[in-house]
Amino acid sequence: MVTGGGDGIGRALSVGFASEGLNVVICDILGETAQSVAQEARALGVDARAVAVDVSDREALLVAAADLRSAGVSPSLVWANAGVGAGATLIEGSPRAIEWAVSVNILSVAWTAQAFAPALVAMEGPRHFGVTASSASLTDVSGPYTLYAASKQGTAGFAEALVAELTPQGVGVTILYPGLVNTRIWDAARARPERFGGVARMPDHVGDYWRKAPGPEVLFAPLMETIAAGGGRCVVDISGDALKRFEDRSDDIRNSFKEWKA
Numbered sequence: 001m002v003t004g005g006g007d008g009i010g011r012a013l014s015v016g017f018a019s020e021g022l023n024v025v026i027c028d029i030l031g032e033t034a035q036s037v038a039q040e041a042r043a044l045g046v047d048a049r050a051v052a053v054d055v056s057d058r059e060a061l062l063v064a065a066a067d068l069r070s071a072g073v074s075p076s077l078v079w080a081n082a083g084v085g086a087g088a089t090l091i092e093g094s095p096r097a098i099e100w101a102v103s104v105n106i107l108s109v110a111w112t113a114q115a116f117a118p119a120l121v122a123m124e125g126p127r128h129f130g131v132t133a134s135s136a137s138l139t140d141v142s143g144p145y146t147l148y149a150a151s152k153q154g155t156a157g158f159a160e161a162l163v164a165e166l167t168p169q170g171v172g173v174t175i176l177y178p179g180l181v182n183t184r185i186w187d188a189a190r191a192r193p194e195r196f197g198g199v200a201r202m203p204d205h206v207g208d209y210w211r212k213a214p215g216p217e218v219l220f221a222p223l224m225e226t227i228a229a230g231g232g233r234c235v236v237d238i239s240g241d242a243l244k245r246f247e248d249r250s251d252d253i254r255n256s257f258k259e260w261k262a
Contacts (some may be wrong), residue, residue, distance in 0.1 A: 001025040001068075001075035003055050003112055004082030006033030008183030009132055009176075012216035013079055013223075014048075015040050017131075020224070025046040025068065025075055029054045029191045049073065052054075054193060055082045056103035057138075057236075058111040065115035075118045077227075079130040080112040083155070084188035086147040093147050100196035101147050106154035113162055119168045128172040128227060131159035135237060139245040171232035176223055179238030181216040183261045214238060 002017070004010035004136035006028030014026050018041035028034035031052030044128070053064045068074070086093070086101040093101075109131055120127045136149040138154035159175040166173050186191075189200040219236050226234040237243055 001079070001116065002079045002081050003027045003108065006037055008185060009178060009216040009219065010081045010219060013081060015044070016217070016220035016224070018044045018046045018048065021046060022077070025049045025051060025073065027051045027053050027055070027064065028096070036187060052100070055108035056193070057101070060113070061077060061111045061115040062168065065119070069232070070220050074123060074127060075116065076105065076120065077130070078112065078116045078120060079129045079132070081130070081132040082108055083152070083185065085145070086151065086187065087145055088147045089143075090147055090150065094197065096193070096195070096197040098147060100192060101151045105151040106158055109155060109158040109162070111175065117162070117166060117171070120171050121166070125226045128174065128231065129162055129166055129168065130174045130176065130227070131162065132176045132178065133159055135177050135235065135242040136176055138235065139242060140249050145175075149181040151207050162246065172227070174226050174231045175233050177235040178216070178235065179218050179236055180213045181219065181238065181240055182213045183216055232255060
């Protein structure tokens, strides 16, 4: 089961899992895109279902999970992938823009886990929970998209909490930290709920920066290696500079420790 599975990284994961022979449930706020990906998956010879659900709505996720269980579907691999871009800063961002980024990029990880993890813990056999964070989760928050970068550090923090909670219960957990890939995250507000400001469209030229990057399919092979190893961190440093920025951040934190004496 993949949230945000209708396009971008979520679609690449959904189709990739289907190519491995896994039946898939594609959850997306846009039902028609979820249906389209489900059709792609079925063409690969597996069973696929599309579920229209807003992952920022905890009750909606709980209902979706209950409906799937009633239909005899209990996913043994759950991927909290849904995420939104936010071209705003903490100081100048509107309250609703900040609430939207936090609700989707951070809180939905908890809501997805509350909806699906209890069944994972209860079932037998291989079980796995995945979270899509970002290479921005590992480096210092920098401009211009500080709200997005800060929220994805929260994504990784919630994912680490799930490692602590689920691993002792026999559920593998993988955290994916992708670098820049060619998705439409820059136009995420095309599906923004009304309570967060409603639909807004970005000019098409804004996506030119993302179009220069490889497609999200490049993430799948290293991700499957991590899952096969039982889980862990999967960092795909596409730009080639994330490791250096991570090391600089780590050095800065290390050098910030001061000796303390009673």
